[in-house]
Amino acid sequence: MIQGSKATYRIRPQARLCWLLLAGGFLALWPIQRAIDRNSEGLGVHTETLYFSSGRALRDLSLGHAGLLADIYWTRAVQYFGRKRIAHARRFDFLAHLLRITTELDPHLLMAYRFGAIFLAEKPPEGAGEPEQALQLVRRGIVANPSYWRFWQDLGFIYYWDLKNYKMAARAFKTGSQQPGALIWMKAMAATVSAQGGGFQTSRLLWSEIYRQAETETVRRSALAHLAALRADQDIRELNALVVRFRKEEGKKPDSLENLVQAGYLKGIPLDPSGVPYVLGADGKITVGPHSKIDRNLLFESAYQPRAHPQMAKRR
Amino acid sequence: MIQRIRTIALHTFKESVREKVLYNLIVFALLLIGSAVLFASISLGIKRIMLINLGLSSIAVFGLLMAIFIGIGLVSKEIDRRTIHNILSKPVRRFEFIIGKYLGLLLTLVVNTAIMTGGFYLALYYVERHMGGEDVLLLEAVYFILLQFAIVVGLALLFSCISSPILSAFFTFCLYIVGNFLGDIRWFGRESGSVIFEKVAALLYYLLPNFSDFQVISQAAHGKGVPSYLMTSGSLYALLYVTILISASILIFEEREF
Amino acid sequence: MLAVETINLTKDYRVGFWRTRPRRALERLSLEVEIGEVFGLLGPNGAGKSTTLKILLGLVFPTAGSARLFGRDPRDISAHQSVGYLPENPSFYDHLTAKEFMTYAASLFGLSDKARTRQIGLLLEQVGLSDSGKFPLRKFSKGMIQRLGIAQALINDPDLIFLDEPMSGLDPVGRREVRNLILQLKENGKTIFFSTHILSDAETLCDRVAILDHGRLQGCGELREILQVGLSSTEIVLEKPSRDAVVALEPFASSVVRTGNRVRLELRAESDLTEVLAQIVRWNAKLISLNPVRMSLEDYFMERVGGNDNSSLRNTAAAGTESPKSE
Numbered sequence: 001m002i003q004g005s006k007a008t009y010r011i012r013p014q015a016r017l018c019w020l021l022l023a024g025g026f027l028a029l030w031p032i033q034r035a036i037d038r039n040s041e042g043l044g045v046h047t048e049t050l051y052f053s054s055g056r057a058l059r060d061l062s063l064g065h066a067g068l069l070a071d072i073y074w075t076r077a078v079q080y081f082g083r084k085r086i087a088h089a090r091r092f093d094f095l096a097h098l099l100r101i102t103t104e105l106d107p108h109l110l111m112a113y114r115f116g117a118i119f120l121a122e123k124p125p126e127g128a129g130e131p132e133q134a135l136q137l138v139r140r141g142i143v144a145n146p147s148y149w150r151f152w153q154d155l156g157f158i159y160y161w162d163l164k165n166y167k168m169a170a171r172a173f174k175t176g177s178q179q180p181g182a183l184i185w186m187k188a189m190a191a192t193v194s195a196q197g198g199g200f201q202t203s204r205l206l207w208s209e210i211y212r213q214a215e216t217e218t219v220r221r222s223a224l225a226h227l228a229a230l231r232a233d234q235d236i237r238e239l240n241a242l243v244v245r246f247r248k249e250e251g252k253k254p255d256s257l258e259n260l261v262q263a264g265y266l267k268g269i270p271l272d273p274s275g276v277p278y279v280l281g282a283d284g285k286i287t288v289g290p291h292s293k294i295d296r297n298l299l300f301e302s303a304y305q306p307r308a309h310p311q312m313a314k315r316r
Numbered sequence: 317m318i319q320r321i322r323t324i325a326l327h328t329f330k331e332s333v334r335e336k337v338l339y340n341l342i343v344f345a346l347l348l349i350g351s352a353v354l355f356a357s358i359s360l361g362i363k364r365i366m367l368i369n370l371g372l373s374s375i376a377v378f379g380l381l382m383a384i385f386i387g388i389g390l391v392s393k394e395i396d397r398r399t400i401h402n403i404l405s406k407p408v409r410r411f412e413f414i415i416g417k418y419l420g421l422l423l424t425l426v427v428n429t430a431i432m433t434g435g436f437y438l439a440l441y442y443v444e445r446h447m448g449g450e451d452v453l454l455l456e457a458v459y460f461i462l463l464q465f466a467i468v469v470g471l472a473l474l475f476s477c478i479s480s481p482i483l484s485a486f487f488t489f490c491l492y493i494v495g496n497f498l499g500d501i502r503w504f505g506r507e508s509g510s511v512i513f514e515k516v517a518a519l520l521y522y523l524l525p526n527f528s529d530f531q532v533i534s535q536a537a538h539g540k541g542v543p544s545y546l547m548t549s550g551s552l553y554a555l556l557y558v559t560i561l562i563s564a565s566i567l568i569f570e571e572r573e574f
Numbered sequence: 575m576l577a578v579e580t581i582n583l584t585k586d587y588r589v590g591f592w593r594t595r596p597r598r599a600l601e602r603l604s605l606e607v608e609i610g611e612v613f614g615l616l617g618p619n620g621a622g623k624s625t626t627l628k629i630l631l632g633l634v635f636p637t638a639g640s641a642r643l644f645g646r647d648p649r650d651i652s653a654h655q656s657v658g659y660l661p662e663n664p665s666f667y668d669h670l671t672a673k674e675f676m677t678y679a680a681s682l683f684g685l686s687d688k689a690r691t692r693q694i695g696l697l698l699e700q701v702g703l704s705d706s707g708k709f710p711l712r713k714f715s716k717g718m719i720q721r722l723g724i725a726q727a728l729i730n731d732p733d734l735i736f737l738d739e740p741m742s743g744l745d746p747v748g749r750r751e752v753r754n755l756i757l758q759l760k761e762n763g764k765t766i767f768f769s770t771h772i773l774s775d776a777e778t779l780c781d782r783v784a785i786l787d788h789g790r791l792q793g794c795g796e797l798r799e800i801l802q803v804g805l806s807s808t809e810i811v812l813e814k815p816s817r818d819a820v821v822a823l824e825p826f827a828s829s830v831v832r833t834g835n836r837v838r839l840e841l842r843a844e845s846d847l848t849e850v851l852a853q854i855v856r857w858n859a860k861l862i863s864l865n866p867v868r869m870s871l872e873d874y875f876m877e878r879v880g881g882n883d884n885s886s887l888r889n890t891a892a893a894g895t896e897s898p899k900s901e
Binding site: 320324330399402403 | 635651652654659661665666667670674683684710726
């Protein structure tokens, strides 16, 4: 047995060195990886790499698993979007790219076009603020899926809401309404949009429709938020009108909404859709209360002009 | 010791360089790079970008295939065919064998990558008709591709010390894929809201080889070089990871019986 | 100093995937091989011959006991400097040529360029491969690979050579050549330790043999000694003996075989040869030949190893007496 122990003695130092390298290696990797992460987050580099920049090349290389890859890329797009949004980023450089790859991998992934368009079109920090990219995405979706009429609805929506191009919006709704299977309200939408050039009614119609069809909680919640904001907008407009009347008839500025109640213009302090009272600002304009759940970014009325919508585009 | 490692490395190189699969892969890669010239000429405005993307991706993909297919044979083939009996009965220490084998395959891959890169530059020259400093920057991307290969070969080496060639190939490939999505995995972990899941994801993030550190191809296509911090830390990362893999392989190999 | 020494060498292999159970391949094997000896390790397939060789070369580690080569542990690679090894059914690298492979082997021993080229040329010549040095090994036949295996085992001019089944895969001419090679190596003072299950090789080559079965040593010693145990009888052949002569001799014989004019009698061990001869003279039979029947190694082998219960065999082997006929 003496020889046996001698044999083990001979390998010991090597094994010890190996264990040392193993443990030391992992310990040293940690700070290096952290340094890489820190740097790349600052530069926005490596977390935003695409690896493949052409979805079509990727599809050919995927050996028949393009569908799966598309799902992965779609997930990446969603994650990318979510990450950026949580970070309150104002730039979403790779979002359009990721969506393009996703839809190139799987041209029939309808969800990717529809939600992708919403992500792209909304103003930062809600979205990438790239409505042109969103239009391109949806148009590609229409080419790949000509029978899917809802893409026209999305197209019209982007024109109407994000680009304020009511003519194009009306045209999109009209084309969409002519597609087989299109719901009847598309026609109404086309008519309304072209007649009014946009307005609260149209907006409400649009968002109600979106709410009605929403398949996921996120979209439903977003639609609800928009609807609430629309109602608040309308309330604020009416209240502002009351304030103007008060000034004219009483000959002085009201200090608060209480004044309007005391003078009998209002039955009580009105509440916004989230149940928080409206307030009269120092500038004499009505706004939502400081604790209101209404998303101020969605409000038009509490901003600059009382005559809001024809100039809505100016907000940009 | 150095001399024996060198001998083993050179003979591994000699043996693997004559593998027919290798030639097929190289020819295929060069064809693909060459065809990129055609693709580029029928598209508009992105000639260069497309050529670089396709060229570098070809190098990466085919190099990866070579690394896996030859890498897994490193040790397991020697055991299967019992050539290892021959080598280890000579005055060769086991760790010398492992290191020699690793270096031999790495050399094979470096030479093959050099050939593919040569073809790539030829295609680039054909399209551009001149060479500029921007083109030299592409070598940085090639270097990063090579760093990935170094880790992949190390993985293949480790797995081929433990299991059969087919399983080794499978494991190596899986780890490569997982390593490319490590950033996402960590993100999922954070988003999951579960502390355990987050911890596990973070552990994996630091334990598994993070190939997403080395994804610079699309950067390169847009004419951006590898940032200098990534140059150093990427190299260091690869070096450390390879050291870890070789150490683990040696530990396993020292105790193996044939 | 001994060339090879094993002390109570025991080896268990783990079998099974989940619940590994040990399977004993070698049981307390103790051997001593002197310098300059040709030593044969005999036994049927799976007896533990290759395991013994692998332990001696550090490819496999003993579960218990120890092994030494020229007094050194086999895991100590300096012990390998003067050792050559031909593995069982060797196979080499497909894409290398014989010369390249020999160069590889030589450089692992740290041979200088000059010594290398000379030695490689010499050895390839010796095993009859000098014309095939430039072909890749995947084009080699089994016999050629075996020859190359022998050549590479001798590349470092070793003092101790392990050959695992050196004759397998060779044609009769090849066997003769290898046999001569081994004898020549012995003449040069080398120690040769080889395993085989082909007994005639052992009979012609070995100074001493060890017989293994199921990992246990069944016998060890000079071939003559081992076979002496089997020196059991005498055979006489008579030409045209009279009927009376045969009748008179029958009680002494264990068997009587008649072929043509001749009668072959195998005498019982206890028979008195003088008495038998007296009978032959008395009946005037014509004696053609009288030979002591030495048990062939094969007979011994069959008797010791063939299908017997091991423990009883061990006992009888230890007692040095004959075991009862097994068939």
